[in-house]
Amino acid sequence: MELRRIIADYFTQREDVRVVGQAGNGVEALELLPRTQPDVLLTDIIMPQMDGYTMLEQLAHMDLERKPGVIVLTALGRDDFIMRAVQLGARYYMIKPFDFSTLYQRVVEVARTRPTLQEALMSPPPTPAESSRSADEKIASLFLTVGIPAHIKGYQFLREAVKLVMDQPEMINRITKELYPGIARKFSTSPSKVERAIRHAIEVAWSRGRVEVLNQVFGANVCSPDDKPTNGEFIALIADKMRVDRTA
Template sequence: MQEKIKLLIAEDNGYLSSNIKDFMASQPEIEVVGVAVNAQEALEMVKLTQPTALITDLIMPQSDGFVLLEKLSSGQYGKMPETIVLSALGNEAMIQRALSLGAKYYMVKPFELDLLYKRLLDLFNMRSVPTKVPVPAVKSRSLDEKITSIFLSIGIPAHIKGYQYLREGIKITIRNPEIINTITKELYPGIAQHFGTTPSKVERAIRHAIEVAWSRGRIENLNEIFGYKIYNNNDKPTNGEFIALIADRLTIEQTA
């Protein structure tokens, strides 16, 4: 019988690390040996537990995931664990750097826990690939329909201006992901031009839409959409975070 995968998790987001830990610990092939919030903690746990697998974020406080990869790949901590990197950043240079330092997979947040689990099994050749069974073709929903479905699920009403502005902002961000880094200089003005209004009104209306959604208390619906607990009722995202979150999710669906 094959030994269990000894998994170490390095992730500073408490909600996410808890969900990854609980999900992986419930799998028969995996033993979670520790959870760290930065690279230094992770390295200390590597010494103590000798994990065979590592799931790590890149952006963490004090010392980040790149520091962790660099030290592990140097060999001073023994054989490097089979490593999967998680990050909200899909920059090609960062991906290549992580892979060059020994990571085997790079997964962009948000992601499906089940897919993360499958990739972990793949690293150890522990997943059998089922024979493909032909399935009837299903008409895919349009991007507008997908966005509308998410908005309705979390309680953003269609009659408020922020609804339309958010939808346009998400569509623009899917076409040009880098624009989220210049939200006040480019994204808000782009939305404002489309609707014949001002960037400041766009920003306020989007903020209002997010506030309305959180006040309705349907945040668990948003967590269900992403497959893990990312927010609670007291933890509201910024406009940019919310737009990027939805845009990334829909981009992943389009490319899956």
């Protein structure tokens, strides 16, 4: 309850965010949704009366004009907990304690991608910039799920690499001659630093033991704890997943 008040106070002080409601449990949250119509719903997993998983299941069946994007904030960091929340529709899963500025960024990202059904039907095709932003958000969600934190340098480089290989699959075969140098130019660094930072990001994910989550995301045993992929293999894997999702 104390954390809920702290979060509410934090966002109340921001001019670009409006807190439309607070609930002490899942039952109250579901009752508030039709009346408040929030863009984003922040929830824990452990709550009285109705836990976060049950609330997500019931939210999926609610007849709302626009359903909120859900961000889970919890102390439960086990892979199966994370995977279940993502499967039930959570956009982001943040482990306590978390950085409030990162939470704010996630709220803004989710809020920007919550069109109403009518808006979705009437809106023109996305511009290249909008498509790029959507890809960034999906990649960010996937990285979060597999355990790559946003604050490390390799996160940016890896995200850029995935986007480039999504659009130009053949570039994965020119990883040292074109991919790393291209990313290095964009971020004003060296190709060797790009390579090392991406390798570190992958090592962080493996050290957190999220390999099983990655396999569940892909629906197959694509990785094992003892068989860490190379930079190129990991980039190709994520890029392939993104391309499949984009055409689905």
